[in-house]
Amino acid sequence: MHMKKKLLLAVLAIGMLSTSSFATIICFTDAFGSSYQINATKTAPKYWTLSGEIGVGAAVPWPVDGYWDAFNQEFYITVSNPSPDGCTFYVDALNIWSTAWAPGTMSWNYEQVCDGAVVFTGTPFDLTYTNGACVGRSMEPDYSNSIFTVGFDEAAAVHYPLQVTETRTLDQILMEEEMSVNRMGDGFVFFSNVFTNSGAELIIYNHVGQQIAVLNGNGSNTIVWDGIATSGQMTDPGMYVAVMRSENEDVTVKFVK
Structure with missing residues (x-):
């Protein structure tokens, strides 16, 4: 994948042009019970940078960085381990991307990264999203076997039922907040x-x-x-x-x- 390079070039290209910013909170909840509270900040027409954090059962929340390119219909984030342990338990980072979604729901692809290299590419999984904070939406997932852990066993992972409550697409949520x-x-x-x-x-x-x-x-x-x-x-x-x-x-x- 070359999305990271594309993200860097896009940020460099648009950073000098933006005279306004539009920030909206989006809560993503995945099928494994984790919730991602992400701030979407508009930095160019139809382009938002994404930032936030997620609790992974560790002492320090993991930061989330990425982008949503509505023009090219691309969603990409990296979730980074703030205290790498040499990939003895948690991975160093997760790369997550999506090109398939509907109002209130998305399908995420992901890959685990250790020492700068992809060590595992998982099966796409579903999640929901809605406008607003993630307060009270976490389902107390089992982080002993999750997409954040080394040797993640997808077949043995606990899946939680997802409830779609949002009727708008991600494009509509963000553009309506301008x-x-x-x-x-x-x-x-x-x-x-x-x-x-x-x-x-x-x-x-x-x-x-x-x-x-x-x-x-x-x-x-x-x-x-x-x-x-x-x-x-x-x-x-x-x-x-x-x-x-x-x-x-x-x-x-x-x-x-």
Whole structure:
């Protein structure tokens, strides 16, 4: 596989172009009972970098890094052992990828890595995904024989029933969480489906990071800022940053007034 190389080149290519970021929490739960809480951050059109962690029965959670390329329909993550033991019990890393999914469910391929080399390629397995944190979704899997352990016995592994609760595809979840902004007179109109979430708010900062205004969502998918600061004064022309926050999302966009 050459996906790691593709990931590096893609990040280098898009890193200088991105002026905004869109982050969404996705919880993946696999057939072996493990839950992966992953942050998807938009870094280019139809491209998200993935980061997060997973508890593997070890003292320190394993970090997750990867990408979701919606244009080429590619999903790839690496789960790394933060305390390698020479592959005496846990592997050094897992490479996971998928090219097959439906609303709320995916099929993952994986390979175990030790000392930089692939030592085992497993059979694809199913999992579910949904928007939001993984709180309460872990099924207390048996990590003594899992995809994270050396000599994993797939036939003897415990499989858990999966319940699909998400009706959207991964593309739809991530794209619906985006935010756009349009000028309206001296102010701006911000659009995002996330504004309909309970407790959603929009925070405006100036170019030096000072908080200028805070606006609360009202149940619609738009929030209007009239360009006036909380102090009651009209703000000056210049670069501003709008941060939309809700329970599961943290969306940022830069704009010029």
